[in-house]
Amino acid sequence: MTNIASQPKRVLIVGGGPVGLLTAYTLALYTDDSGAPLYNIDVFERRQDPRDKRHANDNWSFNIMLSARATRALREAGVYERILAKARPTGGLMISAASDDVREARSIPLNSVFGCEEEYISIGRDALMEGLLEVLEDLRKERGNNVKVTVHYETSCNKFRFEEKVVVVRKGEKDETFAYDFLVGSDGKCSIDQSPFSFNFNIWQLTHICIFLAGAGSRVRKAMMKLDSKITVSDAELGMALKAFKVPFKAVQEHGLAVWPFASAKGETTAPCYFFFCADQLSSVALLPNNDSYSVALSIHPPMKWDDFETLKDERDFILKHYPRLGPMLVKYAEPLFRVKPYQIVSANTSQFNLDGHPVMLIGDAAHAMPPTYGQGLNASFQDVTLLNQLLVSNSHSSFEQVAEAFSTTRKPSIDAITALSWEAYQLWRSDRVAIALFLISALKRAVLSRFPAVVQRALWHEAYPSSLIYCSTIDYSLIKEIRDRTKLTDPLILLVLVAWLAWAVYRLF
Known part of the structure; x- marks a missing residue:
């Protein structure tokens, strides 16, 4: 509570995905000493309500991995248990390169050695949004008129008049003007016919049409860039396009995949996440567990490959060819593949997250989208929400221009670090030779570390594997990048030692 007693401040949140909804919920918690709300919040979302059957039938939703950063943010918001x-x-990953046989997969525990600060969970994007909407409804029931949050679905924010502090919103054929004291852009996704950027790839000829993922189409950002030429965006396509569908949990069990080899942070047995990569790097399959099924994301490299499939049979034949063991199970549930649009994965990082002199800021994918190598998109975005709340409190829920500026200057170095780390890992693993070298270095590190007691292993593990800090801690990304920069010096030495040892072994043998 705060002793501020005045009319609630009008906050407009453009984008009603997980980040927009979590932001709305956390702002709705603030009241003055009399119990009156500090904020009157409107959230605008282009798509349907995730609880709507039409939305579910679009079959666009996929699973998201929430690691320590996101789960910590959910705990601080008081919604984690819900x-x-x-x-x-989930307590670990099963990764198999050039094979879809889980018996050949590499097992990576996330809790036993890493020492995760938080639970590592897999959840459907729709289920996450439904959960956040439910806690918003519960808050309304608990506080009645003292909660001022409205979520407007199937609306489009067409005009931003920053000098007047108004946004023109269209729903159906009707335009309505909303005034604001604070504008937050969390609209990280948009279809290509409204994308403000021109990318250097021939995506326009796709008969399926493509939806840009990861912050490619923020309208708030586009309007900010139009007003302030200093605001720029570094964007790039990743050469990947994916489609998502779901396989019943029972089918996965019958296929022998649903084993529980890992322990969670609480010591319970948990479901693994599976990642399979075909030998010629044309595609990859990820199976991520949720409460009642496995969400399957099938990625094709390059994305234009999707346009080669003229029929569902073509897509089935492709799956059976590249995934002979998984294929028979997957094709039974692959019918949605032909009727849904592929997602073109795009990275976009904005030069600053605020509009100078205005109470306007970007958050989540609208501000920073990165390669999915470490799965930090939503994890970093939920951390954004925590930082925003901290800045609002420290500024006594006023001076929104200063809040937006402080958010940008505080968050930008960390985001630049994780973006650089994600791009580096993505590019390294796209090279077969580099991937083999990294695998050998990793194997040698593990062999050496395994000879130390568990306490020593934990002390040395993060220095040897800085990526574990990305998954399993809330340490600032910029500090992790410093550790990674050190390993760039030590890893070649380790590889040299490994090659020398192998040469010595061959010499002794012959």
Whole structure:
């Protein structure tokens, strides 16, 4: 509570995805000493209500991995247990390169050695949004008129008049003007016919049409860039396009995949996440567990490959060819593949997250979208929400221009670090030779570390594997990048030692 007693400040949030909804919920919690709300919040979302059957039938939703950063943010918002009820904890990854046989997969535990600060969970994007909407409804029931949050679905924010502090919103054929004291852009996704950027790839000829993922189409950002030429965006396509569909949990069990080899942070047995990569790097399959099924994301590299499939049979034949063991199970549930649009994965990082002199800021994918190598998109975005709340409190819920500026200057170095780390890992693993070298270095590190007691292993692990800090801690990304920069010097030495040892072994043998 705060002793501020005045009319609620009008906050407009453009984008009603997980980040926009979590932001709305956390702002709705603030009241003055009399219990009156500090904020009157409107959230605008282009798509349907995720609880609407039409939305579910679009079959665009996919699973998201929430690691320590996101789960910590959910705990601080007081909604973690509600979200966990819709998710499935997972304690590890199963990764198989050039094979879809789980018996050949590499097992990576996330809790035993890494020492995760928080639970690592897998949850459907729709389920996450439904959970956040439910806690908003519960807050309304608890506080009645003292909660001022309205979520407007199937609306489009067409005009931003920053000098007047108004946004023109269209729903159906009707335009309505909304005034604001604080404008937050969390609209990280948009279809290509409204994308403000021109990318250097021939995506326009796709018969399926493509939806840009990861912050490619923020309208708030586009309007900010139009007003302030200093605001720029570094964007790039990743050469990947994916489609998502779901396989019943029972089918996965019958296929022998649903084993529980990992322990969660609480010591419970948990479901693994599976990642399979075909030998010629044309595609990859990810199976991520949720409460009642496995969400399957099938990625094709390059994205234009999707346009080669003229029939569902073509897509089935492709799956059977590249995934002979998984294929028979996957094709039974692949019918949605032909009727849904592929997602073109795009990275976009904005030069600053605020509009100078205005109470306007970007958050989440609208501000920073990165390669999915470390799965930090939503994890970093939920951390944004925590930082925003901290800045609002420290500024006594006023001076929104200063809040927006402080958010940008505080968050930008950390985001630049994780973006650089994600791009580096993505590019390294796209090279077969580099991937083999990294695998050998990793194997040698593990062999050496395994000879130390568990306490020593934990002390040395993060220095040897800085990526573990990305998954399993809330340490600032910029500090992790410093550790990674050190390993760039030590890893070649380790590889040299490994090659020398192999040469010595061959010499002794012959």
